[in-house]
Each structure stands twice: as structure tokens, then as C-alpha cells.
Amino acid sequence: MSLEGKAALVTGAASGIGRAVAARLEEAGMNVLAVDLHPDREGPGVAYEADLTLAEANAAAVAAARERFGRLDVVVPNAGVQHVAPIDEFPEERWQTIVSLMLTSPFMLAKHAWPALRDSGSGRFIAIVSVHGLVASPYKAAYVSAKHGLIGLVKTLALEGADAGIRATAVCPGYVRTPLVEAQISDQARAHGLPEDRVLEDVILAPHAVKELIEPSEVAEVVAFLAGPAGRAFTGVPVMMDQGWTAR
Numbered sequence: 554m555s556l557e558g559k560a561a562l563v564t565g566a567a568s569g570i571g572r573a574v575a576a577r578l579e580e581a582g583m584n585v586l587a588v589d590l591h592p593d594r595e596g597p598g599v600a601y602e603a604d605l606t607l608a609e610a611n612a613a614a615v616a617a618a619r620e621r622f623g624r625l626d627v628v629v630p631n632a633g634v635q636h637v638a639p640i641d642e643f644p645e646e647r648w649q650t651i652v653s654l655m656l657t658s659p660f661m662l663a664k665h666a667w668p669a670l671r672d673s674g675s676g677r678f679i680a681i682v683s684v685h686g687l688v689a690s691p692y693k694a695a696y697v698s699a700k701h702g703l704i705g706l707v708k709t710l711a712l713e714g715a716d717a718g719i720r721a722t723a724v725c726p727g728y729v730r731t732p733l734v735e736a737q738i739s740d741q742a743r744a745h746g747l748p749e750d751r752v753l754e755d756v757i758l759a760p761h762a763v764k765e766l767i768e769p770s771e772v773a774e775v776v777a778f779l780a781g782p783a784g785r786a787f788t789g790v791p792v793m794m795d796q797g798w799t800a801r
């Protein structure tokens with residue numbers, strides 16, 4: 554059951570983790586639909602533009618992958634954004650955007666991809682979640698809530714897909730070196746009242762036992778493992794790669 558000739562849909566594939574995942578799955582011989590709000594035509598996979606906060610865009614992306622590749626074996630919901638603010642100041646439209654993008658979009662992708670994942674015989678739904686699917690941090694109400702919900706979706710899909718050979722997993726990294734993390738540095742500095750140069754060590758990496766950022770390629774390697782034959786026994790579980798964060 555090699556990945557050669559199979560098809561994947563990866564969201565948020567123009568940057569950071571999604572880009573690394575699309576490149577890694579392509580390297581394994583897969584056809585990849587690289588879905589993004591701002592697709593990179595030079596990046597890995599077949600670039601496809603979609604605003605995944607819109608429910609119908611998710612159905613259209615799945616249809617595009619099936620039409621283009623004639624099958625769909627692996628779905629990687631990854632697109633995400635962050636907003637850092639105390640609860641009493643948290644903008645309601647940011648809550649809506651984050652829940653739409655990071656919880657409703659994975660649900661819509663699963664719903665519409667389900668027949669193709671069933672036909673695959675070895676379908677995989679591999680959500681890029683976060684350590685924030687299991688633990689919280691202050692000032693991230695929407696992100697933490699959406700990620701906790703996404704683990705619930707993964708567990709449900711694992712049970713529903715079991716008889717059809719579909720596996721669903723939640724990859725849960727600690728902090729990864731991507732633009733999403735770099736963009737948080739100034740917001741975190743403001744929220745914590747710290748100079749920006751202290752934020753990486755004192756705030757961002759503080760909960761890691763190992764004070765090192767994870768590389769996007771390392772997350773992509775785990776996704777490739779879960780997508781392939783060796784990932785067969787992983788379903789309905791968070792796959793932690795958090796530099797010791799949740800060991801406490």
C-alpha cells in the first residue's frame with residue numbers, strides 16, 4: 554500500500570506546515586491538491602484557491618481533487634490562523650473565522666471526501682491539530698476551542714470509518730517555525746507586556762521541556778508516516794510531537 558499514484562488534498566498548503574506536507578506527500582509519489590486562500594503557483598502540488606471559511610468552498614475543493622486525480626485517499630486539514638487577545642476583548646468575528654476555518658472546514662472536508670476515502674480502501678484523515686487540542690494557553694480562546702473540537706471530530710471519524718479502512722488522526726505539535734508563530738511575537742509582547750526579543754524564550758518556548766522550535770519538515774514526516782502502511786494502527790488518537798510540553 555505505497556503512496557505512489559494516490560491522491561491527497563492538503564489545506565493551507567502555500568505556507569509553513571501545509572507547504573511542507575504537500576511537498577513531502579508529492580515526494581512520496583502522490584498527486585496533491587494544494588488548497589490555500591493565497592495559493593502559491595510555484596509551490597508543491599496543484600495550486601487551488603479557496604476561502605475555506607466558506608462551507609461550499611470545502612465541497613468544491615474535494616470535488617476538484619476527485620475530478621483532477623480520479624480518486625482521493627488522504628485529506629490533511631491544516632489551514633489555520635491565530636488570534637491572541639484576552640477573553641473580554643476577543644473580537645467576535647475572529648472567533649467566527651477561526652471556528653469556521655479550523656473546525657467547520659475539517660468537518661466539511663470529511664463529509665464530502667467520505668465516499669472517496671471509503672473507495673480508497675486505505676483512506677486517511679490526518680488533521681494538523683496542536684498541543685492546544687489537549688491543553689490551553691491564555692488569550693487564545695478561539696484557537697484552543699477549535700483545536701479541542703477538532704480532536705473530537707477525529708475521534709468520531711475514527712469510529713465511523715473503522716469498517717471502511719479509514720483512519721483518522723490528530724497530529725499535535727508544539728511550536729513550529731512558521732510565519733504563524735513569527736506573527737504572534739508582537740501580539741504576545743503586547744499581551745504579556747514584554748519586549749519582543751524576550752517573547753520567544755519567555756513565552757513561546759516556556760511550556761516546551763526542550764526549548765527548541767519544531768521544523769515544518771518534521772511535522773510533514775509524521776504525516777507521511779501516518780498516511781503510509783506503517784500508520785495502519787493509528788486511529789482516533791492525538792499524535793503528540795510537543796517537545797515534552799504535555800509531560801508536565
Ligand SMILES: NC(=O)c1ccc[n+]([C@@H]2O[C@H](COP(=O)([O-])OP(=O)(O)OC[C@H]3O[C@@H](n4cnc5c(N)ncnc54)[C@H](O)[C@@H]3O)[C@@H](O)[C@H]2O)c1
Nearest residue numbers: 565568569570589590604605631632633683728729731733
Ligand atoms: N506553527 C505552529 O507552531 C503550529 C503548532 C501547532 C499546530 N499548528 C497548526 O498547523 C497549521 C498550519 O500552521 P502554520 O504555522 O503552518 O501556519 P501558516 O500561517 O504558515 O500557514 C497557514 C496557511 O493557511 C492559509 N489560510 C489562512 N486562512 C485561510 C482560509 N480562509 N482558507 C484557506 N487557506 C487559508 C494561509 O494562507 C497560509 O498559507 C494550523 O492549523 C496551525 O494551527 C501550528
